[in-house]
Amino acid sequence: DVVMTQSPLSLPVTLGQPASISCRSSQSLVHSDGNTYLNWFQQRPGQSPRRLIYKVSNRDSGVPDRFSGSGSGTDFTLKISRVEAEDVGVYYCMQGTYWPRTFGQGTNLEIK
């Protein structure tokens, strides 16, 4: 199975400051079709997950442009340019290239 390793697992951030979450996979996520199926999800307290980013760097409709994704191969990053109060929650990366699908452990973003 592909292991997804996120860091940090806890991320205290001051409002207005940037935040960065790393996600590393145990093998390259480049699919045979040429795409890299790395997704990022946000789960606010008490809510269902919501997708923010798909295929590494594509932002979903309605997602603020302060969120961005980057990376390639086995190394990926989710960045928030300026953290707002509504960004509190747990962030997960997930790979959709291999079966079984696997998630990272989650990164808990809180306001310092």
Add this chain to the structure above:
Amino acid sequence: EVQLLESGGDLVQPGGSLRLSCAASGFTFAGQAMSWVRQAPGKGLEWVSSISGSTDSTYYADSVKGRFTISRDNSKNTLYLQMNSLRAEDTAVYYCAKGATLIDQWGQGTLVTVSS
């Protein structure tokens, strides 16, 4: 607007069975891959199973293989998860999700508690 409405969660004894349903609307269900993802209390997300949109190929996590069965009824726009031989470690909120490679929408979840 895409809507995914799970139902069927309940308290069940170890060794028991349960069937979850997910009523989908707002998109063309037939031909769309679908998944189940679970979240144990206070824990992270765990992929459980997926079913393809076209060939009805099915995929399972090792932790549920042989005990859970995913299926769909395209005439009813409904996804199912038949869960047998339930264990305490199956206790979780079960989410229905649209997609399998690019999961893009989630339901609100249904709680399954396995306890005597």
